[in-house]
Structures are given as C-alpha cells and as structure tokens.
Amino acid sequence: MQLSKLAFQVSKNPPANADTINHQLLVQAGYVRQLMAGVYTYTPLGLRVLRNIEKIIREEMNAVGGQEVLMPALHPKANWLATDGWNKIDVLFKLKSRTGKDYALGQSHEEIVTPLAKEVINSYKDLPLALYQIQWKYRDELRSKSGILRGREFLMKDMYSFHETQADFDRFYAEVKQAYLRIFQRLGLTAKATEASGGNFTEKVSYEFMVLTDAGEDDIFYCDACDYCVNQEIAKVKAGDACPKCGATLQAARASEVGNVFDLGQKFAKDFDVTFTKADGSRDYPIMGSYGIGVSRCMGVIVEKYHDEQGIIWPTSIAPAQAIILALNGAEAYAQEVYQALTKQGVSVLLDDRSESAGSKFAAADLLGVPVRLVVSARNGKQIEWKERTSTTNKLASLEEVCQWLKSS
Amino acid sequence: MQLSKLAFQVSKNPPANADTINHQLLVQAGYVRQLMAGVYTYTPLGLRVLRNIEKIIREEMNAVGGQEVLMPALHPKANWLATDGWNKIDVLFKLKSRTGKDYALGQSHEEIVTPLAKEVINSYKDLPLALYQIQWKYRDELRSKSGILRGREFLMKDMYSFHETQADFDRFYAEVKQAYLRIFQRLGLTAKATEASGGNFTEKVSYEFMVLTDAGEDDIFYCDACDYCVNQEIAKVKAGDACPKCGATLQAARASEVGNVFDLGQKFAKDFDVTFTKADGSRDYPIMGSYGIGVSRCMGVIVEKYHDEQGIIWPTSIAPAQAIILALNGAEAYAQEVYQALTKQGVSVLLDDRSESAGSKFAAADLLGVPVRLVVSARNGKQIEWKERTSTTNKLASLEEVCQWLKSS
Numbered sequence: 001m002q003l004s005k006l007a008f009q010v011s012k013n014p015p016a017n018a019d020t021i022n023h024q025l026l027v028q029a030g031y032v033r034q035l036m037a038g039v040y041t042y043t044p045l046g047l048r049v050l051r052n053i054e055k056i057i058r059e060e061m062n063a064v065g066g067q068e069v070l071m072p073a074l075h076p077k078a079n080w081l082a083t084d085g086w087n088k089i090d091v092l093f094k095l096k097s098r099t100g101k102d103y104a105l106g107q108s109h110e111e112i113v114t115p116l117a118k119e120v121i122n123s124y125k126d127l128p129l130a131l132y133q134i135q136w137k138y139r140d141e142l143r144s145k146s147g148i149l150r151g152r153e154f155l156m157k158d159m160y161s162f163h164e165t166q167a168d169f170d171r172f173y174a175e176v177k178q179a180y181l182r183i184f185q186r187l188g189l190t191a192k193a194t195e196a197s198g199g200n201f202t203e204k205v206s207y208e209f210m211v212l213t214d215a216g217e218d219d220i221f222y223c224d225a226c227d228y229c230v231n232q233e234i235a236k237v238k239a240g241d242a243c244p245k246c247g248a249t250l251q252a253a254r255a256s257e258v259g260n261v262f263d264l265g266q267k268f269a270k271d272f273d274v275t276f277t278k279a280d281g282s283r284d285y286p287i288m289g290s291y292g293i294g295v296s297r298c299m300g301v302i303v304e305k306y307h308d309e310q311g312i313i314w315p316t317s318i319a320p321a322q323a324i325i326l327a328l329n330g331a332e333a334y335a336q337e338v339y340q341a342l343t344k345q346g347v348s349v350l351l352d353d354r355s356e357s358a359g360s361k362f363a364a365a366d367l368l369g370v371p372v373r374l375v376v377s378a379r380n381g382k383q384i385e386w387k388e389r390t391s392t393t394n395k396l397a398s399l400e401e402v403c404q405w406l407k408s409s
Numbered sequence: 410m411q412l413s414k415l416a417f418q419v420s421k422n423p424p425a426n427a428d429t430i431n432h433q434l435l436v437q438a439g440y441v442r443q444l445m446a447g448v449y450t451y452t453p454l455g456l457r458v459l460r461n462i463e464k465i466i467r468e469e470m471n472a473v474g475g476q477e478v479l480m481p482a483l484h485p486k487a488n489w490l491a492t493d494g495w496n497k498i499d500v501l502f503k504l505k506s507r508t509g510k511d512y513a514l515g516q517s518h519e520e521i522v523t524p525l526a527k528e529v530i531n532s533y534k535d536l537p538l539a540l541y542q543i544q545w546k547y548r549d550e551l552r553s554k555s556g557i558l559r560g561r562e563f564l565m566k567d568m569y570s571f572h573e574t575q576a577d578f579d580r581f582y583a584e585v586k587q588a589y590l591r592i593f594q595r596l597g598l599t600a601k602a603t604e605a606s607g608g609n610f611t612e613k614v615s616y617e618f619m620v621l622t623d624a625g626e627d628d629i630f631y632c633d634a635c636d637y638c639v640n641q642e643i644a645k646v647k648a649g650d651a652c653p654k655c656g657a658t659l660q661a662a663r664a665s666e667v668g669n670v671f672d673l674g675q676k677f678a679k680d681f682d683v684t685f686t687k688a689d690g691s692r693d694y695p696i697m698g699s700y701g702i703g704v705s706r707c708m709g710v711i712v713e714k715y716h717d718e719q720g721i722i723w724p725t726s727i728a729p730a731q732a733i734i735l736a737l738n739g740a741e742a743y744a745q746e747v748y749q750a751l752t753k754q755g756v757s758v759l760l761d762d763r764s765e766s767a768g769s770k771f772a773a774a775d776l777l778g779v780p781v782r783l784v785v786s787a788r789n790g791k792q793i794e795w796k797e798r799t800s801t802t803n804k805l806a807s808l809e810e811v812c813q814w815l816k817s818s
Binding site: 043097 | 416417418445448450452453459476479480484485499503506507512521538547551561
C-alpha cells in the first residue's frame with residue numbers, strides 16, 4: 001500500500017473526545033473512526049489488523065476441531081423466549097418489523113447454535129461437536145467509553161461445544177484453555193485464566209482470560225508466584241492476602257477480559273430439547289460449553305499494552321504490514337523500486353510516498369507502529385536504513401539483506 | 410475437509426418449506442440452514458463459497474482503486490434523519506436502546522460513508538475517492554421467500570465514490586460497469602446492464618445488473634441483438650416491440666438483480682454538507698455514486714443457474730473445493746493417501762470417507778456440485794477415476810496426472 005493513495009492518514013493531533021489510549025492512537029494513526037460511542041468504522045489498515053487477529057484465532061480454533069460457520073445477527077424472538085433471555089438479558093437489543101414481528105440482535109449465539117446443533121445431533125456418534133464463528137455482536141451497553149474495548153457493536157469469536165459426558169467436556173474445555181493461551185501469546189498478550197461468575201449463562205464458575213491493563217474494566221486479584229487469579233466480583237480474598245493455592249501474597253490489578261469459557265451444563269440443551277441416543281440406547285441431553293474471544297477488543301488491548309509516546313508498537317504477528325518504507329527527498333524512485341521488489345517477494349510493506357517532510361514521515365512511521373522502518377534517502381544511495389520500532393539503533397543494509405530478513409521474520 | 414468430520418451433511422430429502430431451487434439445494438447439500446424467512450446460517454462449506462465470491466469481488470474493486478473499509482451495521486438516528494431516510498425508507502429497521510436512543514440497522518451505507526468521507530475530503534486533490542466494504546445489510550422486507558435471493562439479512566458489497574466533476578464520475582462509473590461485468594463473468598453469470606429507476610436513492614436513471622432466472626423478482630425487456638435492456642418498472646416498451654437501439658425484437662424475461670450502480674449526484678454531499686476546494690479556490694459539493702453487489706444473492710442465483718436433477722454444479726471459480734474424492738469399499742487407505750497428497754500440493758479437495766454405500770457417495774458428490782469427482786476403488790488399484798460434474802464420461806488417471814490437472818485448473 002502506498003500511503004499517498006490512502007484515504008485515512010495519520011493526523012497531527014489526537015481526536016478531541018478520546019478518553020483511552022486505544023481510541024486516541026487508533027483514530028490518530030488512521031486505523032478506525034468512531035461513528036458513535038462503542039461503534040466504529042475500520043479503515044483499510046485497521047481492517048488488516050483485525051483480519052490478522054482473526055487468522056490467528058481461526059487457526060487455533062480449527063486445530064482443536066472447531067468447524068467455522070456464520071450465524072445471523074438478526075434473531076427471532078422465539079429463540080430468546082425459550083431461554084428467558086428475552087426478559088433477563090438487559091443488553092439485548094430488541095426490534096420490531098413493520099408487520100409487528102419481534103426480533104433480537106445477537107449479543108451471543110447460544111440461542112441460535114443450540115437449535116442449529118439439534119438438527120445434526122442424534123446419536124453419541126455425532127458428539128463431540130464444536131461450531132464457531134467470527135461475527136459481530138450487538139449489546140445495549142449503558143456506558144461505552146473505552147474506545148474499541150467495549151463496543152455496542154463488536155467482533156467476537158464464539159465457539160460452542162456439545163459433549164456426551166462431563167468427562168469429555170472437561171477434556172475439551174482443557175484443550176480450548178490451552179488453545180486460548182496460545183492465541184493470546186501469539187497476539188503478544190499475557191492472559192491470566194481467572195475464576196469468575198458465569199453471568200447470565202450459567203450458575204457454574206467460568207474462566208475469564210484477563211490481560212492486565214489500566215484501561216480494563218475489571219478488578220482482579222492474582223498471584224505472581226503461581227497461576228491463581230480471581231475476579232473481584234466473586235473473590236473471597238483481597239490484595240495482600242495469602243494465595244489460596246501457594247501461599248504467596250496476592251496482588252490487585254485492573255484488567256480487561258479478552259476471552260472467556262463457560263461450562264453451560266445442560267441448560268441450553270434442555271431449553272431447546274436437544275437430546276442424543278447413548279450407546280446403551282437411552283436418551284440424554286448433551287453437555288455444552290461456550291468459548292468467546294473479543295476480537296476487536298483484543299486489537300484495543302494490544303494498543304493499550306504496546307505503545308509509547310510516539311505511537312503504536314504492533315506485535316509482528318498482527319501488524320498491518322511488516323515494514324514501512326520512507327521515501328525521503330531525492331530517493332523517491334529508488335524507494336518505489338524497493339517497494340516493488342519487496343511486494344513481489346510477498347513481503348507486506350507500506351510505502352510513505354506522500355509529499356511530506358522527512359520529520360513528518362518519521363513521526364507517521366512511529367505513530368503507525370509497523371515493526372520495521374526502512375529509510376531510503378539520497379545520502380545512503382542504494383543502502384537502506386533498517387530500524388525496528390522497538391529499538392533505538394539502526395543499521396544500513398542492502399535490498400537483498402532487507403528482503404531476506406523480512407521474509408524470515 | 411473430510412466429510413466424516415463435517416457436522417452438516419447432505420440430506421436424502423429436500424427441506425419441506427423450500428419454494429425455490431436455491432433454498433432447496435443449498436439446504437439439502439448442507440451449505441446453509443434457514444433460521445427464519447430471509448435469514449440464514451452458513452455452514453463451513455457454504456462459508457467457503459461465500460468467501461470465494463467475496464474474493465473475486467474484492468480483487469476487482471481493488472483493481473478500480475476501491476479502498477476496503479468496514480462500516481458498522483448499527484447507525485445513529487441522526488444520520489438517517491439528515492437524508493430523510495428515517496421517514497421515507499420502509500425497509501429500514503429501527504430500534505431503541507434501553508436509555509431511549511434511536512438507532513437504525515444499515516440497509517445501505519450512504520448515510521454513514523458520506524460523513525466518513527467528509528473527514529478526509531478537503532480539496533480536489535483528495536478526489537476521486539472510492540470506499541467499499543463487504544458487509545451484512547438488514548432490510549425489513551414484507552416477503553422473503555426466495556431462499557438466499559432476498560434476505561432480511563444479506564451480504565452486500567457496497568462501494569461509494571466521490572468526484573470533482575460529472576465527467577470524472579462518468580469515467581469512473583464506466584470503469585466500475587466494466588469491473589462488474591468482469592465479476593459476473595468470473596462468477597459464471599451473464600448479467601445484463603438494465604436501465605431502472607433510482608429508487609429511494611436518486612431521481613436519475615440507475616443501472617441494475619440482471620441475471621435471467623425464473624427465480625428472480627424483476628421483469629425485464631431485453632434485446633438479443635444488442636445490449637439494450639430495461640426494467641419493466643420504467644419501460645416505455647413491451648415484449649415484441651422493436652428495440653429502440655437496434656430495431657430487433659424485444660424479449661421479456663424474469664430476472665434477478667445481482668448488482669446496481671447509482672448516480673447519486675450531489676444529494677448526499679448536500680445532506681451532510683460535504684464540500685471541497687476546487688483548483689480555482691471556490692468550494693463545491695462532490696458528485697457521488699454508489700455501486701452494490703448482492704454477495705449472498707449471487708450465491709443463490711448461481712445455484713438457480715447451475716444445477717440439474719442431481720444437484721448443484723458450482724462454477725470452478727467459487728466451488729467449495731476443486732475436487733471430491735470418493736473412498737469406496739476397500740480403498741479407504743489409498744483414498745486417504747490421495748487426499749493427503751493433493752492437500753499437500755495446495756489443491757482444495759474434499760474426501761468422502763463416511764461409512765456410506767458407494768451409491769450414496771455418488772449421489773452426495775453430485776448434490777454437492779464440486780467440479781471434479783475422483784473415485785478411488787479397489788477395482789482400479791492405483792488408478793483414479795476422474796469425472797467432471799458437467800460431463801457424462803470419465804477416465805482413469807494416475808495420482809500425478811490428477812494432481813497436475815487440478816493444479817492447472
């Protein structure tokens with residue numbers, strides 16, 4: 001991509017109404033635009049980041065045997081009445097057709113996936129079954145002030161699994177927990193699996209995956225010495241207490257929930273009368289789990305974690321490009337050549353070919369947060385100045401070397 | 410993909426409530442499931458087809474300089490009041506938050522893209538600008554009975570362009586028209602550019618891209634001798650009349666609108682006060698166009714056009730896989746080997762490894778409509794029986810040959 005052709009450019013100033021780092025930097029760097037509180041447009045570069053996050057999640061969900069589907073966002077009232085969600089869930093958006101039919105907007109998809117699974121579950125041989133999707137969710141939040149951390153419209157990966165026995169559910173649940181830890185690691189996030197309440201979905205304990213950040217909306221107590229972590233909402237401990245698991249001292253922190261896993265038991269299967277034939281011929285309700293990851297929220301949390309005074313510092317795994325070429329005065333033609341050569345080699349690269357000062361291009365590169373900055377200038381001739389966003393030093397290299405380093409990164 | 414692991418399988422019988430071919434075949438083959446009239450879930454195989462269609466559209470939109478963004482589906486009332494769409498558009502879904510805020514669901518995105526473009530249009534140097542997205546749309550249709558041809562929730566590619574002059578708009582409009590004809594050709598569809606009314610959007614004439622099919626909801630008059638085509642809604646001619654362009658005899662036909670292009674003039678720019686500085690220093694409103702393609706509708710129209718008594722016949726460009734391997738009795742191990750070898754070579758292939766009779770596997774392959782059927786049987790040893798879905802003859806080939814043919818197809 002050539003920056004001169006991009007509609008959404010970096011701005012000199014942060015937006016006026018941004019009260020979180022992610023909102024401020026994502027808008028200023030040109031990755032998103034706010035339509036209203038909690039509802040955002042993704043620009044071409046922002047969409048790239050979102051798609052990169054999706055790709056990592058998709059790979060790990062496929063690896064645990066998840067089958068990707070796409071369920072609608074517009075739901076009939078009947079499905080939400082069946083679980084009493086219609087009356088109980090306060091964030092559920094409701095609407096009416098002009099002929100008077102009632103609909104809900106998907107705030108989660110248990111109400112859709114359960115009857116869908118009913119069509120294909122008949123015998124224990126059809127189990128386990130895990131369906132997932134990456135789909136926009138709609139929630140009527142009272143407050144939505146944390147940039148893309150808490151959306152009224154937000155992108156979620158939601159998986160639902162169905163099992164013959166509690167033991168099989170437990171096995172899969174543990175596998176997904178590991179997959180989640182891998183996903184967050186690949187995204188550059190250290191997520192703590194945190195005990196929490198099951199919320200609207202279940203009366204059992206659930207696990208939330210929490211990333212420590214001041215922009216978060218949860219308070220947790222965690223242990224540095226082991227993996228114990230609990231949401232304040234259900235905690236029977238407090239900061240300074242001894243860890244119930246290892247005895248070390250518990251810490252308090254603000255955190256943002258990037259994922260969760262729920263043991264739903266047989267609730268939804270019973271609500272929609274989903275049964276299967278067991279090996280002994282009797283019928284039973286499957287055990288069900290649900291597993292969410294806030295895809296757009298992850299993007300926001302990553303910005304909260306990875307930035308400095310100059311701008312965003314994307315982890316390489318999800319950056320909108322591997323490198324950005326700065327075409328300085330007098331080196332425009334060679335910069336184009338470098339851009340073409342790298343693009344041809346399959347390297348994802350941006351070219352700052354705007355009619356801007358060198359200083360403004362350096363500032364834009366830092367704000368955008370692409371992992372590697374390549375300066376092409378008349379002074380350096382055919383040599384390219386390589387600088388990593390996380391480093392303070394740079395070095396000169398040939399086009400061949402640059403290409404080789406980027407291809408192996 | 411191994412069919413034995415897929416949750417959604419082919420069914421012996423068509424669904425009870427399907428009144429169109431696309432609904433019947435897509436459900437029976439396991440590509441979609443109906444949640445309610447006009448609202449569908451896409452299964453893993455269905456999602457593949459949808460993504461393949463998206464990819465073709467994306468390539469052609471990028472080729473004309475479109476920049477892909479993703480705008481929200483949840484819109485503030487203010488945007489729809491600004492154009493009077495809030496009161497005038499009967500298919501607009503409206504909803505209220507629990508604090509009493511009014512929202513609309515995107516039935517199209519002129520109301521969002523115009524103020525978005527306002528943020529980046531300042532001078533004639535910022536024009537032309539073309540933004541597009543592939544996003545779900547919501548329309549409160551009174552009737553929605555044609556499978557995925559007319560959705561209350563449906564996937565659309567919508568592009569919006571902004572221009573300095575009418576002449577530049579005309580140039581771009583002509584380019585997009587050609588891109589559209591390329592897209593439909595790549596999808597296997599012959600679309601006629603048809604004069605139609607501008608509908609809610611404009612008082613000017615628009616163009617609809619019509620594919621002849623009895624499942625369509627429009628009536629058109631067209632000329633076989635030239636490219637003249639007009640929607641009955643605005644036609645001053647009838648079947649049997651002389652073509653106003655070339656004098657040949659006009660035909661009548663049912664058709665489905667797979668795309669449209671609108672000359673929006675300055676309406677939306679004026680509604681949202683979007684102006685730019687011209688070269689002479691004066692300010693003017695840009696000329697705007699919008700360009701839609703019904704992505705999910707295309708999938709349905711393709712099924713309407715490409716099927717026979719046995720099932721769907723996907724064009725290779727959008728098929729969920731290039732080939733399907735049937736593992737017949739006694740050849741399961743070799744079928745696995747063929748599957749692994751082709752997959753490793755980057756060929757997208759399905760493996761029917763279900764415990765079903767040979768007859769049932771042959772029927773499934775035809776119903777699924779994958780372009781090439783590869784039968785692996787004990788009788789043929791290492792030879793593979795190659796049969797194209799559109800052909801009645803087959804031939805034996807080595808794994809090497811099969812691989813080579815598929816890689817070059």
